[in-house]
Amino acid sequence: MPLDPRLLEILCCPACHGDLVERPEALRCQSCGLAYPIEDGIPVMLVDRARKDEA
Structure with missing residues (x-):
C-alpha cells in the first residue's frame, strides 16, 4: 500500500535531511542512500x- 503523497512531502531523511522516495517496503534517501x-x-x-541502499 503506497504512502500518502502528502506525507512524503513533509518527511526528510533524519541523517542528512535529503529527499525521500518510496521503494517497496522502504523509504530511500536520494542524498545519502539510507533506506x-x-x-x-x-x-x-x-x-x-536504516540500512545502506545502493540501488
Missing part, C-alpha cells in the same frame, strides 16, 4: 534501523 523500513504502513524514521 528506512516501512512496517505495517508506517515509516520507521530511525537512523539505527
